[in-house]
Amino acid sequence: MSDDAAAVEDEASETDAGADEPAADDSEAIEDVSTDELLDRLTDSDETPTEPATELRSRIEALEDAVAEKNNEIDELTEKLSRARADFKNYKKRTKQQQAEMKARATEELVERLTDVRDNLVRALDQDDAADIRPGVESTLESFDRALEDENVAFISPAAGDEVDPERHEVMQRVDSDQPAGTIVDIYQEGYEMADKVLQPARVTVSADG
Structure with a gap:
């Protein structure tokens, strides 16, 4: 073999050996980038962006706008809820205060009427012993x-012969009478009720059985 042929053969061998060496890892050249950065590179590069990339960017921007709008709505609703809670708390406070004031005025009016009655009783007792009071x-x-009556207090005054109502009548005594057995003969003391609630039952005598 000539020297020139040997040189050509050695060069070919070196070329084949270089071709068999592994290429550098391309993955090391790929940077970890965000979606926005990747889209910017695709759409802002000198090359004409592909239609899918442009459409994807538009969709992402639309979704971001929708999310921002929803967040604003949530903030507004949260603020309205806070105001509603504060208004309701103030309403309850005002209502409670108004009820207390109404109760105080009603009590005051009742006391004024009762003091008038007491004054009349005092004047009656101040008369001479011989006076007819x-x-x-x-x-x-x-x-x-x-x-x-102004306070909606009603009297419980059953009539003779009425049936006994355990909720409104209190039997004090059973007596012999011409009235049917178990019915009211007489009223020992009137009772009182207010707003369908018995304040004090009427005390009565009842006809004895047989």
Whole structure:
């Protein structure tokens, strides 16, 4: 073999050996980039962006706008809810205060009427022992009854012969009577009720059985 042929053969061998060596790892050249950076590179490069890349960027921007709008709505609703809670708390406070004021005024009015009744009783007792105080006492009683009626207090006054109502009548005594057995004979003391609630049952006598 000539020297020239040997040289050509050696060069070919070196070329084949270089071709068999592994190429550098291309993955090392790929940077870890965000979606926005990747899209910027695709759309802002000198090359004409592909249609899928442009469409993807438009969709992402639309979604970002929608998310921002929803966040604004959430903030507005949260603020409205906070104001509503504060308004309701103030409403409850005002209502409670108004109820307390109404109760105080109602009590004040009742006390004023009762003091008038007491003054009438005092005047009746201040009369001479020989004076007939019955008319004054009766007038005072009428004033007192009107005060109770103004407060929606009703009297429980069953009539003779009425059936006994355990919720509204209290039997004090059973007596012999011409009335049917177990019915009311007489009222020992009137009762009182207010707003369908018995404040004090009427005390009655009842006809004995047989």
